Amino acid sequence: MLSAESLSVIRHGRALLDNASMEVKPGSLHVILGPNGAGKTTLLKTLAGLIAADIGRVALEGKNIEEYSVSERSLTLAVLLQEQLLDFPFHVREVVSMGAYPIGAVFSQQNYLADKAMTALDIQHLADRDYTTLSGGEKQRTHLARLLVQISAKTAYVLLDEPLKAIDLKHQVAVMQQIRTITNQGKAVLLIVHDLSLAAQFADTITLMDSGRIVMTGTPAQVMQPDILSELFQTPIGFTEVLGQPLFFTRSTI
Amino acid sequence: MSRARLKAGVWLAVLTLLPFFMLLSLLKGSAALSVTDLWQGSDLSRRILYELRLPRILLVMLSGGLLAITGAVVQALFRNPLADPGLIGVSGGAALAAVAWQVTVSATIGAGVVASFGMPLAAFVGGMLVTFMVIRIARSASGISSLTLLLTGIAINAIAAAGIAGLKYLSDSMTLRQVTFWLMGNVQGASWWSVLTLLLISMVFVPVLIRYAAQLNLLLLGEQQAYLLGVDVKAIQQRLVLITALMVGAVVSMVGLIGFVGLVVPHIVRLINGPDNRFLLPISFLLGALLLLVADLVARVVASPAELPIGLITALIGGPVFLVMIAYRQRERG
Numbered sequence: 001m002l003s004a005e006s007l008s009v010i011r012h013g014r015a016l017l018d019n020a021s022m023e024v025k026p027g028s029l030h031v032i033l034g035p036n037g038a039g040k041t042t043l044l045k046t047l048a049g050l051i052a053a054d055i056g057r058v059a060l061e062g063k064n065i066e067e068y069s070v071s072e073r074s075l076t077l078a079v080l081l082q083e084q085l086l087d088f089p090f091h092v093r094e095v096v097s098m099g100a101y102p103i104g105a106v107f108s109q110q111n112y113l114a115d116k117a118m119t120a121l122d123i124q125h126l127a128d129r130d131y132t133t134l135s136g137g138e139k140q141r142t143h144l145a146r147l148l149v150q151i152s153a154k155t156a157y158v159l160l161d162e163p164l165k166a167i168d169l170k171h172q173v174a175v176m177q178q179i180r181t182i183t184n185q186g187k188a189v190l191l192i193v194h195d196l197s198l199a200a201q202f203a204d205t206i207t208l209m210d211s212g213r214i215v216m217t218g219t220p221a222q223v224m225q226p227d228i229l230s231e232l233f234q235t236p237i238g239f240t241e242v243l244g245q246p247l248f249f250t251r252s253t254i
Numbered sequence: 255m256s257r258a259r260l261k262a263g264v265w266l267a268v269l270t271l272l273p274f275f276m277l278l279s280l281l282k283g284s285a286a287l288s289v290t291d292l293w294q295g296s297d298l299s300r301r302i303l304y305e306l307r308l309p310r311i312l313l314v315m316l317s318g319g320l321l322a323i324t325g326a327v328v329q330a331l332f333r334n335p336l337a338d339p340g341l342i343g344v345s346g347g348a349a350l351a352a353v354a355w356q357v358t359v360s361a362t363i364g365a366g367v368v369a370s371f372g373m374p375l376a377a378f379v380g381g382m383l384v385t386f387m388v389i390r391i392a393r394s395a396s397g398i399s400s401l402t403l404l405l406t407g408i409a410i411n412a413i414a415a416a417g418i419a420g421l422k423y424l425s426d427s428m429t430l431r432q433v434t435f436w437l438m439g440n441v442q443g444a445s446w447w448s449v450l451t452l453l454l455i456s457m458v459f460v461p462v463l464i465r466y467a468a469q470l471n472l473l474l475l476g477e478q479q480a481y482l483l484g485v486d487v488k489a490i491q492q493r494l495v496l497i498t499a500l501m502v503g504a505v506v507s508m509v510g511l512i513g514f515v516g517l518v519v520p521h522i523v524r525l526i527n528g529p530d531n532r533f534l535l536p537i538s539f540l541l542g543a544l545l546l547l548v549a550d551l552v553a554r555v556v557a558s559p560a561e562l563p564i565g566l567i568t569a570l571i572g573g574p575v576f577l578v579m580i581a582y583r584q585r586e587r588g
């Protein structure tokens with residue numbers, strides 16, 4: 001279990017996180033929804049140990065996250081951040097293989113894991129391309145493949161900050177299928193997305209956030225009510241079902 | 255995989271050219287020697303070979319190698335291919351500290367053991383202080399911007415230049431001459447002592463740098479992402495700053511300011527072989543040694559019997575390459 005216990009993060013006199021508590025459970029997909037500036041990324045980074053909470057603590061399998069050594073933590077917890085800063089002309093395969101660093105794989109095994117991950121995200125054909133020449137979505141898929149390599153060992157917790165950013169529809173489905181595979185392996189996934197329908201369709205648990213606070217946590221059926229969502233996002237949101245799948249849409253006219 | 259074949263080719267080219275230019279460099283100069291002089295020359299030619307040219311060649315090669323590998327490491331640390339110990343002010347800081355030592359301590363107590371050991375030490379401290387300062391100033395949440403980095407370098411170099419000018423003003427004419435020649439990149443006074451110092455530093459610390467190559471690769475993903483992949487970012491940054499400052503300080507105190515090697519060499523290697531530091535670091539060391547060896551040969555031969563300062567040659571090559579790099583990056587960003 002990865003749990004946030006009454007986390008508060010205060011920067012420049014503003015509470016980025018305000019007494020936030022939540023749990024990410026093995027084998028389940030936990031989605032965080034909320035408007036811009038709600039504190040979703042701050043929560044994710046605090047859970048990852050990148051930001052130290054001013055109040056409260058993060059417990060990773062019962063142990064305070066700050067007590068983990070850097071390498072021990074990288075074997076337990078894998079994170080994909082929203083911003084990708086790489087700006088050097090590595091080949092895609094080399095970037096993907098970087099995920100093997102924490103597991104210390106030998107070269108042949110690295111290659112095998114990289115191939116598998118690239119196939120899963122449909123970037124096999126880009127393996128020998130210069131990373132810096134890729135499109136935004138291709139870069140994002142490269143980093144997701146790197147993450148797949150990292151979690152091929154025993155990593156139990158996966159935190160993803162807007163992994164679908166810039167990815168086209170076909171490959172969004174591929175990514176969601178990968179996430180499903182990951183949770184089926186018994187790993188826990190925390191996911192920040194902006195697509196309400198997608199969240200309602202795939203999530204096991206959904207947490208709504210606003211102004212650094214957790215508004216509500218529950219199953220999609222409990223949380224994904226048009227009136228709750230309209231209130232949260234400050235815009236009228238409608239709901240319908242198409243071919244048995246939930247579909248949320250904005251009702252405002254332009 | 256064409257990159258693998260290229261890698262092998264570059265290794266081979268550098269490894270064959272290096273001994274070739276070493277030999278050429280030993281024989282060419284204001285006094286031309288022949289190959290046979292290597293083992294059966296006169297006393298004079300022996301002295302030229304073993305007391306003048308050989309230590310000079312080795313000093314030049316070690317300096318070139320160290321400057322190139324520190325350039326590559328600093329570029330990974332700052333995640334910026336335009337970072338160079340000279341451009342960001344590390345060499346300037348080292349030079350200022352070394353000149354300060356020269357003008358104050360050495361001029362007072364005379365040239366002894368303390369004076370000659372103290373100067374590289376002073377240069378090391380100066381270089382280290384500047385590196386930590388640059389990191390503090392140029393780093394923001396999203397990384398380190400080229401602009402801030404280079405502007406910081408300009409400011410630090412200006413301060414260092416002013417400091418050096420002030421110290422020159424205070425020094426006697428003998429020290430002034432020494433300092434002036436040394437700053438332009440002086441390899442004429444190469445002694446076996448300075449060769450041994452750089453050799454020792456290379457043998458101990460180059461393998462250490464290469465051991466960090468995989469972590470440096472991850473650092474290029476961003477400090478946070480590297481940390482999440484199990485790299486102890488803070489510890490590595492501190493260690494590498496110390497080692498690069500030591501290397502730059504040692505080189506600056508031995509041969510003065512030789513610019514652009516740390517910029518140009520890793521750039522060439524990256525163009526051919528990509529940015530993988532596991533390859534970039536060792537090959538940069540070798541190519542840096544080769545480049546400075548050739549630059550020194552040119553400096554000695556082109557206006558023989560007079561000699562050009564070696565820093566002039568590297569600036570003549572490095573300046574235009576730097577301009578092209580900036581123009582290329584500018585166009586890419588649109």
